[in-house]
Amino acid sequence: MMMYGIFALLFPEARVKSLLIATLLFSYLIECSQLLDYDWLNTLRATPLRYLLGQGFVWSDLLCYSTGCILACSLDVMMLKRRHDIYG
Numbered sequence: 001m002m003m004y005g006i007f008a009l010l011f012p013e014a015r016v017k018s019l020l021i022a023t024l025l026f027s028y029l030i031e032c033s034q035l036l037d038y039d040w041l042n043t044l045r046a047t048p049l050r051y052l053l054g055q056g057f058v059w060s061d062l063l064c065y066s067t068g069c070i071l072a073c074s075l076d077v078m079m080l081k082r083r084h085d086i087y088g
Contacts, residue, residue: 001068001071003023003026007026016073016077016080019073020070023072028062030054031061034055034057035057
């Protein structure tokens with residue numbers, strides 16, 4: 001959900017569907033990058049970037065990312081609809 005929010009702030013004119021796809025792709029790439037074992041990448045994982053890069057691949061994380069992205073997208077759609085209803 002955090003990444004969806006960041007993408008929405010960075011690209012305010014983007015469609016909800018585009019934000020959803022970008023967030024899912026980004027999340028999946030980060031998770032799949034945890035399968036890589038390069039020295040320079042492991043060095044980055046030893047820094048505070050470990051919170052972004054993660055430390056171990058887990059299949060269930062892909063499900064969690066999907067759920068969070070869909071929830072963020074749904075909330076965005078509801079808020080856009082509500083804002084449109086209020087402000088016309």
